[in-house]
Amino acid sequence: MSKHPGVSEYVNTAHNIGRIGTVIAIAFMLGIPLVLCAIYDIMPSFNQVVVGAMGLLTMYVPTALSEVISFTPMLGSSCYICFITGNVQNLKIPCVLNALDLTGASQGTDLGDAVSCIGVAVSSMVTMIVVALGVVLLTPLQPILTHPMVKTATAYMLPALFGSLVVGTIMGKKSGDYMIQNKPLAMVPPLIAIILFNYLIHPIKGKEGFALLACIPLTLLSAYIFFKKGWIKVTPIKKD
Amino acid sequence: MGFLEVMNSKPLYIMVMIGLGYVFLMCVFMMQRAWKHCLSLGMTKSQLMDIVKSSTIYTIIPSLSVVIGLFSLSTVLGVPWSWFRLSVIGSVSYELVAADMAAIGAGYDSLAALVAANDVSVVGSVMLSMSIGIIGGVVGCLFIGKKIHLSTMEYSASNGEWGALMMACFTMAMHSVFLPARSIFMGSVATATLLTSALCTYLHNWAVKKYGIRWLSNFTMADSLIVGMASAILWTNLLG
Numbered sequence: 001m002s003k004h005p006g007v008s009e010y011v012n013t014a015h016n017i018g019r020i021g022t023v024i025a026i027a028f029m030l031g032i033p034l035v036l037c038a039i040y041d042i043m044p045s046f047n048q049v050v051v052g053a054m055g056l057l058t059m060y061v062p063t064a065l066s067e068v069i070s071f072t073p074m075l076g077s078s079c080y081i082c083f084i085t086g087n088v089q090n091l092k093i094p095c096v097l098n099a100l101d102l103t104g105a106s107q108g109t110d111l112g113d114a115v116s117c118i119g120v121a122v123s124s125m126v127t128m129i130v131v132a133l134g135v136v137l138l139t140p141l142q143p144i145l146t147h148p149m150v151k152t153a154t155a156y157m158l159p160a161l162f163g164s165l166v167v168g169t170i171m172g173k174k175s176g177d178y179m180i181q182n183k184p185l186a187m188v189p190p191l192i193a194i195i196l197f198n199y200l201i202h203p204i205k206g207k208e209g210f211a212l213l214a215c216i217p218l219t220l221l222s223a224y225i226f227f228k229k230g231w232i233k234v235t236p237i238k239k240d
Numbered sequence: 241m242g243f244l245e246v247m248n249s250k251p252l253y254i255m256v257m258i259g260l261g262y263v264f265l266m267c268v269f270m271m272q273r274a275w276k277h278c279l280s281l282g283m284t285k286s287q288l289m290d291i292v293k294s295s296t297i298y299t300i301i302p303s304l305s306v307v308i309g310l311f312s313l314s315t316v317l318g319v320p321w322s323w324f325r326l327s328v329i330g331s332v333s334y335e336l337v338a339a340d341m342a343a344i345g346a347g348y349d350s351l352a353a354l355v356a357a358n359d360v361s362v363v364g365s366v367m368l369s370m371s372i373g374i375i376g377g378v379v380g381c382l383f384i385g386k387k388i389h390l391s392t393m394e395y396s397a398s399n400g401e402w403g404a405l406m407m408a409c410f411t412m413a414m415h416s417v418f419l420p421a422r423s424i425f426m427g428s429v430a431t432a433t434l435l436t437s438a439l440c441t442y443l444h445n446w447a448v449k450k451y452g453i454r455w456l457s458n459f460t461m462a463d464s465l466i467v468g469m470a471s472a473i474l475w476t477n478l479l480g
Contacts, residue, residue, distance in 0.1 A: 010277045011393070014270070015386040021266045022382045026375065028259040029328065032252070033367035039251050040241065044364035049372070052345030052365050056338050056373025064376030072385050073392040073410045078274075079385045081267055083377040086329040089418075091302050097411065098298065098461050099291045103283065108396040108407040111281050114274040115291060121271035122295040127303045128264055128327050134307030135323050138314070145308045152476050153469040154305040159422045159430040160468025161302070163437030164461050166415050171445055178404040186409060190416035198425055204417070205425065211417045219413035223405050234401035 008110045011077055014117065018080030025084045066209035070216060076113035078120040085124040090158060094165055095119035101168055106175045174237070181233040186223035190215040242358035247318025256320040260327055294458040301465050312336070316355050321367060329374050342369035432475040437468030 037043045071088055072079045074096060082092045099105075099119030105112040134141060144150065170184045194211060198204050204211045226232040246252070278288055306326050313322035313335055325335050336351070343354040346362040354362060396403035423431040444460040447453060 010273070011390070014273065015389070017270065017273075019382055019386070021270075022378055025263060025266070025328070026378060026382075028262060029371040029375065030368065032255045032259055032324065033364055033371060035255060036246070036249075036252055036367070037364035040246055040249075040360070040363070042246070042360055042363055044362070044368065048346065048362075048365040049368045052342035052369030053372040055341050055345065056369060057376070060334070060373055061376035064374070065380045068377055068380040068384060069388060070410070070414070072381070072388040073407070074414075076389050076393075077386075078270070079381050079389065081270055083381045083385075084263060084266070084328060086331060087302070087306070088377075091299060093414070094461060095295045095298060098294055102290050102294060102457060103287055106404065106407060107410070108393045108403070111278065111283070113393075114277045114281070115283075115288075117274035118271055118278065118288060118291050119295045121267040121274070122292050123299045124267045125264060125271075126296050126299040127306060128260060128267075130300060130303035131306055131310060131323060131327050132260075134310050135319060138311070138319065141307065142311050145304060146311060149473050151308070152473050154308060156430060156433045156472035156475075157302060157305055157465070157469055158418075159426065159434040160437040160465050160472065162415070162418050162422045163434035163439075163468055164441040164464035166419055167438045167441040167445070168460075169411055169415055171442070175404045175408050178401060180405055180408060183405070183408055183412070186405075187412045187416050190413060191419065194417055195420050195424075198420065203425070204421060208417055208421055211421075212414060215413040215416045216410065219409045219416060220406060223409050223412075224402070227402060227405055232405065234405050236401070 011110060011113055014077035014113070015080075018077055022080045022084060063207075063209040066213040070209070070212045074107055074116075075120065076107070076116050078113070078117040081117075081120055081124055085127065087127065090161060091123050091127060092120050094161060095123040097165060097168060101172060104174055106177070175234075177237055179235050179237055181235075182226070182231055185226050185232055186219055189222040190218040193218060241360055243355065243360050243363060244318055244358060246360055246363050247321055249320075252318070252320045256324040259324060263328060290458055294461065297459060297462040298465065301462065301469070306331075309335070313339075316351055317366075325370065329378065330370075334374060335370065338370040338373050339366060341373075342366040345369060428479045429472060429475045432479060433468050433472040436471040436475075437464045440464040440467040 067088060068083065071093065074093060075082050078096070082088050096116040096119050099115045100107060100112055103115045105115045173179050173181065173183065194204065194215065223232060227234065275288060279285070310322055310326055313326065317339055340351040342365060343351040343362070346354065346365050348354040348357065392407070396407045399406065423434040441460055441464045444456060444463060448457050
């Protein structure tokens with residue numbers, strides 16, 4: 001039995017496996033440069049590494065942590081593969097939402113966690129295969145994929161992605177065993193806050209992770225107030 | 241041997257392939273567990289295959305943008321390390337900034353200056369700095385991922401209707417930030433692209449509902465992404 005009430009053994013074990021897998025992945029990330037330096041006898045000094053890494057850590061650790069806090073409730077136990085393989089926002093989150101949508105499973109449930117994991121694992125493997133093919137076909141593919149038209153199209157990949165995702169979220173009323181009416185209402189206050197903050201105080205470009213961290217409590221508060229007022233209605237789905 | 245010779249060396253290729261092979265196997269293992277668990281919870285193989293198909297189709301297009309990044313990154317960091325970085329955690333924007341900062345930390349004006357100097361002594365500091373700088377998300381996930389996920393899961397399970405709504409709030413908070421950030425904050429072309437993709441998703445959902453063509457839902461996200469990105473070329477010519 002799981003020591004967390006309401007959490008299955010599957011989810012518990014998935015976290016434990018994910019943690020062990022992450023430690024090994026970190027060993028690869030740091031081990032490959034170290035072994036290469038040992039082979040060619042070019043080991044850097046501790047100071048050289050610290051000087052290079054310090055600025056990056058200062059810049060990226062707060063953003064990375066805010067992403068872990070914000071995205072993990074959505075990703076569930078697949079968060080380990082997600083953060084190891086990267087592209088969380090543009091590849092993994094859409095695949096999780098799509099997998100939940102296709103199966104009608106809900107985030108935060110045992111089934112939701114398992115279907116999310118399938119979506120994330122498939123997406124990670126496909127990306128790895130596509131990039132590997134890119135390495136093999138580096139020379140013939142380069143002129144096609146660096147064509148100005150392709151560059152323009154890929155520059156607008158994220159707007160195209162979020163356009164699709166937001167419609168799915170607004171139109172989707174089912175959340176596991178419940179139907180949620182007027183769910184998008186909860187998005188309105190944080191949306192207004194973000195727009196006002198961006199234009200009146202400071203542009204959020206590059207700081208979306210922090211903005212998301214601030215928006216989560218605001219969305220929860222809005223949803224709670226609207227739920228209590230009866231503007232957002234949650235009803236259990238009757239099972240035959 | 242110079243910087244680029246070491247960065248394109250055989251030992252690095254071998255280590256990168258082993259590292260990527262490990263990450264790939266981790267994905268296979270996690271997916272296999274999730275698959276069995278879904279079947280035990282009553283899902284059918286065809287439902288799970290829908291997730292696989294949909295995630296695969298959707299992932300290919302954004303992965304091509306990773307391949308485009310590979311072309312630019314490999315010219316300055318060699319092929320194998322760029323391949324590894326873009327398959328594990330990284331994104332093109334991070335890797336270029338990280339390599340540049342590591343080069344500056346090593347005493348050069350820029351990454352380009354380092355490559356021109358072909359200084360082999362900085363290989364280790366560049367590679368290690370890049371790995372350490374981006375590791376925050378993975379390490380954060382290792383320590384707090386399980387706690388965040390299980391806490392939200394338990395809270396959601398013990399709070400019935402409000403719990404179901406609460407879990408939906410994380411996705412809505414994400415849209416509150418990224419909807420304006422990927423449209424009006426980016427300009428008219430991005431806004432038009434987002435709207436085109438949203439319309440495409442809406443039409444797909446409408447067709448699925450109206451004509452009962454369930455298989456079409458597997459293509460909703462991929463189609464909307466392609467249509468949205470293609471429309472960006474048109475919008476750039478009209479509005480850009």
